[in-house]
Amino acid sequence: MTEMPSGFRGRIHRGTQQIGGTCVELEAGGERILIDLGLPLDADEVSETLLPDVAGLRSPDPALRAIVISHGHGDHWGLLPLCKPNVPLAMGAATARIMSAAAPFVPNFFAPDLSYELRDREPVEIGPFRITPYLVDHSAYDAYALLIEAEGRRLFYSGDIRAHGRKGALFERMVNDPPQGVDTMLMEGSSLGRLDEDARFPTESEIEAQLVESFTPPGFVAISASAQNIDRMVSIYRACKRTGRTLLLDLYAMQILKVTGNANLPAPGWPNLAVYVPEYQRRHIKRTERFDLLEPYKKARIYREYMTEIGDTAVMLFRPAMMHDVKAANLWPKARAVWSQWEGYLKDGPGAKLKSDLADLGVPFEAIHTSGHASIGDLKRLANAIAPKALVPIHTFEGDKFANFFQNVTRRADGEWWRV
Numbered sequence: 001m002t003e004m005p006s007g008f009r010g011r012i013h014r015g016t017q018q019i020g021g022t023c024v025e026l027e028a029g030g031e032r033i034l035i036d037l038g039l040p041l042d043a044d045e046v047s048e049t050l051l052p053d054v055a056g057l058r059s060p061d062p063a064l065r066a067i068v069i070s071h072g073h074g075d076h077w078g079l080l081p082l083c084k085p086n087v088p089l090a091m092g093a094a095t096a097r098i099m100s101a102a103a104p105f106v107p108n109f110f111a112p113d114l115s116y117e118l119r120d121r122e123p124v125e126i127g128p129f130r131i132t133p134y135l136v137d138h139s140a141y142d143a144y145a146l147l148i149e150a151e152g153r154r155l156f157y158s159g160d161i162r163a164h165g166r167k168g169a170l171f172e173r174m175v176n177d178p179p180q181g182v183d184t185m186l187m188e189g190s191s192l193g194r195l196d197e198d199a200r201f202p203t204e205s206e207i208e209a210q211l212v213e214s215f216t217p218p219g220f221v222a223i224s225a226s227a228q229n230i231d232r233m234v235s236i237y238r239a240c241k242r243t244g245r246t247l248l249l250d251l252y253a254m255q256i257l258k259v260t261g262n263a264n265l266p267a268p269g270w271p272n273l274a275v276y277v278p279e280y281q282r283r284h285i286k287r288t289e290r291f292d293l294l295e296p297y298k299k300a301r302i303y304r305e306y307m308t309e310i311g312d313t314a315v316m317l318f319r320p321a322m323m324h325d326v327k328a329a330n331l332w333p334k335a336r337a338v339w340s341q342w343e344g345y346l347k348d349g350p351g352a353k354l355k356s357d358l359a360d361l362g363v364p365f366e367a368i369h370t371s372g373h374a375s376i377g378d379l380k381r382l383a384n385a386i387a388p389k390a391l392v393p394i395h396t397f398e399g400d401k402f403a404n405f406f407q408n409v410t411r412r413a414d415g416e417w418w419r420v
Ligand SMILES: [Zn+2]
Pocket: 020, 073, 075, 076, 160, 395
């Protein structure tokens, strides 16, 4: 038995050695909260054996006061469906709406019922914990870093964070006005090992410019991007406007945009935007009798014949289930494909299959993407601004390299208790 530190203590269940599956347990005065309950990225399926060893996840334990989810990526919430007891949940309200809206369209879904809403810089008290969320720039909408105070000590969790997206100003605000007196900082390091120390990622505006260039020659464009990457949806839409193209979005993407509640995002009736309901979604709606999902898009909806007609000036948000729709509209012969998400997804599975299917069809393939995670230079700015007494690597494959770039690095092992 290792001796358990008293006071405010914590342990990382997953994340000291990997990106994804993030879960941190915090304890003070005998009460506990979890920060994130993610699905490991290498998990083949959601299985109960993946649940971390936390009292209150398999059977009720009132000492587990809440699960706080930093943002809506599956590697931070994907094990929630396995949690049997009704543990109170905290996350951003838009994150919860996006997760619920995605439910009819994705395999591992979860429609959260919130006990607490995270709002930018509005502290929430849960038991002995005072949690202050900081809205951050990330490829997920409504993402937060978290300052957690208990027993006079302060822990800061970066969550997933970057500085080069459309909300980069939030990062600058944080480094200019950082939380003070942080004892322990858990900082993500996704970019370590993926990017050189002095290299930077393209900004989201630079991605928009690359898309404009890509969309300028005529011909149908099928673009693969996550509908939940709202920054990217905006870049694609703006590039369509700038090149006189029509963006074709499916029901899933339209629902996600709608439930953000953000009036500045593309909506039915906006120029250069049309809704196409692919065959697999039509069948799903029929089978589940969710005709309500079609209702808001009646006026903006287009059908296959019209898609063929405007094909040369259209950009379709594309996923492999739409291969047949594009074929039936006879659009592959003059089509190009743009991959606008992580290139790692092309190595195997559905991404690799798509790439080879497109090659068989003779469709040119181009990647235009930027990371959801900060460059090493930006992480240094963050670490210097917060200046924690201990900086603990998390959400990284390269925790051992942190000491090359940052001060006060303390390496922790998965499952090890430590004092905050
Ligand atoms: Zn993540």
